[in-house]
């Protein structure tokens with residue numbers, strides 16, 4: 670078995686964050702390997718990329734399960750059979766029960782396109798624009814039963830510009846998601862994170878590394 674941490678990435682759609690994780694993990698010194706890409710939607714676009722990369726893929730159509738528990742038991746069985754150590758949620762648009770979250774306590778992380786604790790849920794860029802905030806961003810956090818919440822590992826902030834639309838702002842945020850998610854997984858898989866309540870600290874580095882401030886656009 671590989672000495673690197675074995676990672677499953679959960680997707681529901683495009684999978685650009687999954688691609689960022691897979692690409693980062695190709696570096697010889699990256700401490701984790703993406704060995705499984707799992708989707709709750711058989712038509713998720715990201716599955717094709719994973720297959721091309723020779724990564725195992727599996728789709729569990731949640732609509733075919735009578736309840737969340739049976740769906741999640743199927744997920745858990747697959748993760749155990751593949752000796753998965755870490756789970757990365759990457760645009761996985763399915764709420765997970767406290768039971769499943771408990772199985773992966775401190776080993777499952779998520780990326781969310783907002784500066785938590787703001788804007789949990791959907792349409793984060795529209796809501797940021799409607800509120801007139803000048804700074805927006807993204808967050809990687811440990812998963813807890815509450816949606817889009819949990820101890821924060823890394824955040825990136827971007828400026829909101831006068832002529833932004835949800836799409837232009839979302840694209841600026843997404844570019845930062847692709848930077849901070851691999852960074853956070855690297856720290857997790859190399860056992861550099863410790864959690865104290867809501868606070869996560871990073872060993873072996875300047876702790877300011879955990880916040881990226883994207884420069885203003887010229």
Ligand code: GAR
Pocket residue numbers: 680681682683684685686687759760761780781782790791817843846
């Ligand atoms: C990303 O922006 C991710 O942060 C968001 O879904 C998008 C998935 O894009 N996740 C959430 O909103 C979770 N609450 P991707 O499939 O291209 O990675």
